[in-house]
Amino acid sequence: MLExxxxxxxxxxGRVITCVExxxxxxxxxxxxDPSIFLIGEDIGVYGGAFGVTAGLVDQFGEERVRDTxxxxxxxxxACVGSALTGMHPIGxxxxxxxxxxxxxxxxxxxxxxxxMFGGKASVPMVMRLAAGSGTGAAAQHSENLExxxxxxxxxxxxxxxxxxxxxxxxxxxxxxxNPVMFFENKLMYKTSCxxxxxxxxIPLGKANVARAGKDLTIVATSIMVQRSLEAARQLAAEGxxxxxxxxRTLNPLDDETLVNSVIKTGKLLIVHEAVQTGGFxxxxxxxxxxxxxxGYLEAPIRRLGGxxxxxxxxxxxxxxxxxxxxxxxxxxxxxxxxxx
Amino acid sequence: xxxPSQEYALDPKRAKQVLKELGPETGRKFLETMYTIRAFxxxxxxxxxxxxxxxxxxxxxxxxxSAVGTSNAVRKGYDYLLNHHRGHGHCIAWGSDIDRMMAxxxxxxxxxxxxxxxxxxxxDIENNNLGAQGIVAGSLPISxxxxxxxxxxxxxxxxLVIFGDGGSNEGAFHESLNMASIWKLPVLFLCENNQYGMxxxxxxxxxxxxxxxxxxxxxxxSRIYDGNDVLAVYDAVKxxxxxxxxxxxxxxxxxxxxxxxxxxxxxxxxxxxxxxxxEWQALDPIPRFAARLVEAGYLKDSDVETIRAGAYQTIENAxxxxxxxxxxxxxxxxxxxxx
Numbered sequence: 001m002l003e004x005x006x007x008x009x010x011x012x013x014g015r016v017i018t019c020v021e022x023x024x025x026x027x028x029x030x031x032x033x034d035p036s037i038f039l040i041g042e043d044i045g046v047y048g049g050a051f052g053v054t055a056g057l058v059d060q061f062g063e064e065r066v067r068d069t070x071x072x073x074x075x076x077x078x079a080c081v082g083s084a085l086t087g088m089h090p091i092g093x094x095x096x097x098x099x100x101x102x103x104x105x106x107x108x109x110x111x112x113x114x115x116x117m118f119g120g121k122a123s124v125p126m127v128m129r130l131a132a133g134s135g136t137g138a139a140a141q142h143s144e145n146l147e148x149x150x151x152x153x154x155x156x157x158x159x160x161x162x163x164x165x166x167x168x169x170x171x172x173x174x175x176x177x178x179n180p181v182m183f184f185e186n187k188l189m190y191k192t193s194c195x196x197x198x199x200x201x202x203i204p205l206g207k208a209n210v211a212r213a214g215k216d217l218t219i220v221a222t223s224i225m226v227q228r229s230l231e232a233a234r235q236l237a238a239e240g241x242x243x244x245x246x247x248x249r250t251l252n253p254l255d256d257e258t259l260v261n262s263v264i265k266t267g268k269l270l271i272v273h274e275a276v277q278t279g280g281f282x283x284x285x286x287x288x289x290x291x292x293x294x295x296g297y298l299e300a301p302i303r304r305l306g307g308x309x310x311x312x313x314x315x316x317x318x319x320x321x322x323x324x325x326x327x328x329x330x331x332x333x334x335x336x337x338x339x340x341x
Numbered sequence: 342x343x344x345p346s347q348e349y350a351l352d353p354k355r356a357k358q359v360l361k362e363l364g365p366e367t368g369r370k371f372l373e374t375m376y377t378i379r380a381f382x383x384x385x386x387x388x389x390x391x392x393x394x395x396x397x398x399x400x401x402x403x404x405x406x407s408a409v410g411t412s413n414a415v416r417k418g419y420d421y422l423l424n425h426h427r428g429h430g431h432c433i434a435w436g437s438d439i440d441r442m443m444a445x446x447x448x449x450x451x452x453x454x455x456x457x458x459x460x461x462x463x464x465d466i467e468n469n470n471l472g473a474q475g476i477v478a479g480s481l482p483i484s485x486x487x488x489x490x491x492x493x494x495x496x497x498x499x500x501l502v503i504f505g506d507g508g509s510n511e512g513a514f515h516e517s518l519n520m521a522s523i524w525k526l527p528v529l530f531l532c533e534n535n536q537y538g539m540x541x542x543x544x545x546x547x548x549x550x551x552x553x554x555x556x557x558x559x560x561x562x563s564r565i566y567d568g569n570d571v572l573a574v575y576d577a578v579k580x581x582x583x584x585x586x587x588x589x590x591x592x593x594x595x596x597x598x599x600x601x602x603x604x605x606x607x608x609x610x611x612x613x614x615x616x617x618x619x620e621w622q623a624l625d626p627i628p629r630f631a632a633r634l635v636e637a638g639y640l641k642d643s644d645v646e647t648i649r650a651g652a653y654q655t656i657e658n659a660x661x662x663x664x665x666x667x668x669x670x671x672x673x674x675x676x677x678x679x680x
Binding site for chain 1: 421423452453454455456457458462464466467471472475476479481482483484485486487488489490491492493494500512513516517519520523676677678679680
């Protein structure tokens with residue numbers, strides 16, 4: 001199915017839309033060309049989804065294919081698993097990624113394991129979209145970044161787009177991947193804009209993107225942290241420091257090769273993500289680089305910049321300080337490049 | 342006190358009528374399948390004792406009527422089955438290949454799941470047997486999805502989901518019944534109440550008498566029946582399937598039954614009495630049904646013995662097939678995780 005879509009097409013200049021618009025456009029176009037695709041989640045119909053991603057889609061496709069559910073995360077996830085198992089391509093929405101804790105059994109014990117447990121004879125081609133991240137004043141139970149939990153579950157794939165262009169292309173690949181895919185959408189990213197092709201296109205899962213080339217330091221960043229790292233790179237360029245920013249796009253599968261090659265080139269590595277640092281994805285990246293041929297090229301210790309080991313606080317200023325900001329990335333990158341470690 | 346199974350006994354006149362509708366050939370087949378399940382379970386226990394299988398198993402000895410009456414009252418292979426951990430009997434009754442079941446049980450490459458699933462996860466995807474569950478009530482949310490898929494694809498299939506009394510205390514049970522009901526999904530929720538969730542008696546695990554009563558909370562019609570009478574099972578499941586196919590949405594059934602063996606291999610059964618077990622063993626579904634067939638003139642006593650012997654031979658043949666089958670090659674260890 002994926003063959004019919006162009007891969008990584010150039011984005012036309014001037015067609016700048018937000019991430020929410022790109023996702024909505026992708027969902028609409030996917031549904032228009034394939035009746036097996038449907039949407040299911042809490043308040044995704046008339047309400048349009050908590051962040052407006054599905055706004056208006058119920059008018060075009062009706063309540064059968066843009067299906068509002070009761071507040072029942074386990075059952076709505078099961079509805080994705082069961083329908084995927086029997087020929088459909090469901091796209092579920094977890095209104096806040098935090099609520100996924102109520103659906104863990106269906107994702108971890110069912111979606112992830114059905115294919116393997118049944119000898120490779122069944123498949124669960126579903127996508128679960130999850131609105132993640134802090135910065136909206138939503139406090140501790142509506143701001144989590146839990147992506148790494150799912151990286152630890154073989155059978156699931158984990159996708160984290162970093163802007164509108166990435167979001168639309170990765171969504172198409174996720175829907176037709178044939179596996180259960182966890183698709184984490186950052187809430188602050190929703191309102192950010194970039195140029196996006198109008199037609200459907202795909203961005204392959206498992207292929208990292210070098211978002212900015214540089215020679216002094218490799219930053220591996222995920223989701224909204226890619227945008228923040230690019231801003232940090234712009235600021236440091238004025239000081240003559242050239243950062244390379246690598247966006248893995250998908251945490252599982254992970255494109256080791258692109259990451260390793262970048263570190264071989266720069267000799268230094270900083271990993272940036274919003275999720276709590278301890279037990280976060282940065283540890284996996286660090287371990288893989290340390291075990292790779294890039295190890296011999298490292299000129300400084302591998303550093304991580306993650307969320308502080310704490311729940312997200314409500315107060316605006318405290319909230320900001322709980323996760324990496326542009327200035328934190330600038331400071332950490334500068335220290336690493338200047339030999340502070 | 343009336344025995345919980347007998348309290349919901351099928352009316353004798355209705356029983357005769359159902360038996361007449363089934364006829365001698367189907368009646369004979371039912372008996373044969375019940376014996377086959379019993380033989381499979383006894384052999385499973387024996388193989389474990391001999392050290393020929395490792396891991397655990399959940400035996401359904403005593404519950405054969407529920408498996409046979411249920412599967413034969415829906416369209417096996419066209420409708421969908423979602424099964425629970427005590428599921429060997431349902432697989433056999435569904436018509437899934439017994440050789441491949443035994444091979445799976447013994448962890449062989451020729452098994453339904455290439456030896457990756459084992460006793461608790463036998464699935465026959467080609468025949469819409471969507472597999473057995475290791476998570477109590479784990480299949481209930483999935484049944485909502487299968488029901489939804491049927492609705493969106495506009496076929497006249499139904500999804501049969503079987504779970505135990507323990508499953509009805511999970512949150513997933515309640516979410517799933519509600520969701521299936523509001524969308525009028527073609528799902529048959531079938532609870533095999535065998536009186537215990539591991540060691541926990543239903544008398545201690547809920548403050549109402551019947552699991553079926555929970556249907557009312559969700560606007561779902563329900564029925565309770567003697568799960569140790571294959572005719573009562575068939576009659577109730579047929580009614581439920583017909584109701585669902587008429588577009589009225591899901592139905593909740595509760596079979597009152599009993600497992601003769603422990604929960605699994607580690608169970609010393611300290612939570613129940615010998616007397617209680619004996620009471621239920623007196624309601625053994627197999628001789629009860631055999632006696633009906635003889636009484637109806639469908640079979641002679643000697644036929645019953647022939648059928649029984651044939652079933653045990655089927656299982657011997659399945660063991661021979663499984664034993665002759667290759668072990669999975671370690672080189673294929675990582676296969677089948679992703680599509």
